[in-house]
Amino acid sequence: MVMVNVWAIGRDGRVWKNPNCFEPERFLESQIGFKGRDFELLPFGAGRRICPGLPLADRMVPLILGALLHRFDWEIEDGMKAEALNMEEKFGLTLQKALPLRAVPVSVS
Numbered sequence: 001m002v003m004v005n006v007w008a009i010g011r012d013g014r015v016w017k018n019p020n021c022f023e024p025e026r027f028l029e030s031q032i033g034f035k036g037r038d039f040e041l042l043p044f045g046a047g048r049r050i051c052p053g054l055p056l057a058d059r060m061v062p063l064i065l066g067a068l069l070h071r072f073d074w075e076i077e078d079g080m081k082a083e084a085l086n087m088e089e090k091f092g093l094t095l096q097k098a099l100p101l102r103a104v105p106v107s108v109s
């Protein structure tokens with residue numbers, strides 16, 4: 001069994017500029033796709049065991065995220081500022097936030 005460290009690939013400075021910064025706009029002009037053919041980016045895995053839910057997720061994630069962002073403003077609980085957010089990680093087979101993010105939707109009506 002081969003365990004691929006996708007976390008390390010995603011933070012490799014030889015592949016990504018500012019690898020530790022959240023810059024989703026880096027993908028706007030990029031030719032790198034997420035469907036398992038470009039090994040720099042493998043959110044769904046690759047090859048014969050690639051995630052079979054990819055086509056569903058490809059459609060549903062933008063739809064749901066877009067609807068939530070369009071319909072609500074978002075705050076962090078207890079009036080916390082984004083800069084104060086705890087970004088520590090909890091090590092495991094998959095990496096998680098040490099403290100889960102609790103985002104509060106506020107209706108924009």
Ligand code: HEM
Pocket residue numbers: 042043044045046047048049050051052053054056057061
């Ligand atoms: C953003 C959403 C999702 C992400 C990032 C994701 C990611 C992954 C990854 C990384 C794997 C392991 C692939 C590998 O071993 O190379 C996987 C496997 C799998 N995913 Fe997903 N997945 C998502 C959504 C879904 C959905 C919506 C379904 C079902 C409706 C699904 C069903 C599965 C199943 C059954 C496997 C196991 C496939 C196997 O081992 O042969 N996933 N997924």
